[in-house]
Amino acid sequence: MIVVHSLAYSRAVxxxxxxxxxxxxxxxxxxxRTEAYRAPETLKALHPLGKSPVIEDDGLVLAESSAVLxxxxxxxxxxxxxxxxxTQDHARHDEWLDGAEGSFARSIIASFWAARSGAEMEARMRDELARNMAYLNAVLSERRYLMGDGLTLADIQFAYLLAMAEKTGALAPYADVLTYWHRLSREPALRRALAKTGPMMPERL
Incomplete structure (x- = not known):
């Protein structure tokens, strides 16, 4: 049986x-998490990077959520x-799947830590966040999910980042992204997952 090591408020969901x-x-x-919002040292016993998610399956220990998905x-x-x-669709799907953490995560995470600390977000990060969200909003104005009408790994990959962005208010100006996030949040399998892992974001920043 596959074993999933899940850190609270993490990508493991x-x-x-x-x-x-x-x-x-x-x-x-x-x-x-620790009081400093970090992973505990016990996760490093599973994988040298001490990250979550980590899975174990038939002797394989694997980290990095896109690789695990x-x-x-x-x-x-x-x-x-x-x-x-x-296929070309597969290549486009990989662009979204890898782009979530490659292009989108940095500015979303910057907005989260700025909101959590009460600090001003750097101007370049604000510009990057606005550019990314505007692009995503334009794409989602024409489709229900990133690849069309059906749920894919790319959608699952984006959900955690959108939960983070909503927490900081970053989704408010982007109606189609917000609609998409609400659609994802109603997915029955995600609700079942959250019942077991706990929420993606803390109640308070």
């Missing part, structure tokens, strides 16, 4: 959501949460 979508059994092990999709879902490999 992505993996649990996908496993709930698939309906495959898993062993969830949860960890609290791909692995679970390929080994437990028959690949159905991504377009067919070798």
């Amino acid at each position: 992505r993996v649990v959501w996908l496993l709930e979508e698939i309906g495959t059994p898993y062993d969830l092990r949860t960890y609290d 791909r692995y679970v999709n390929e080994h437990y879902a028959g690949g159905r949460f991504a377009p067919e490999p070798g």
Whole structure:
């Protein structure tokens, strides 16, 4: 059985959501954050980076949520949460899946830490956040999910970042992104995942 190591308020909810979508059994092990909002040292015993999510499966220890999502999709879902490999749609899907953390995360996380500390967000980060959100809003004005009408790994990957952005008020100017986030938040499998992992964001910043 696949083991998921889940840190509170972390990206691990992505993996649990996908496993709930698939309906495959898993062993969830949860960890609290420290008072400094960091991962506990016990996670470093599993993986040198001390990150979450980390999964264990048949001798494999794997971190990085996009890598874990791909692995679970390929080994437990028959690949159905991504377009067919070798197609242009698959390449576009990978652009979203990797772009979530590659292009979008930095400015969203900067807005979160600025709000949490009460500090002013750097101007370049504000500009990057606005540019990213405007692009995402334009795309979502024409489709229900990032790749069209069906849920994919890319949507699952984005949910955590959108929860963070909503917490800081960053989604308010972008109606189509906000509608999309509300749609994702109503997904039954995500609700089941959150019932087990706890919320993606703390109640108070």
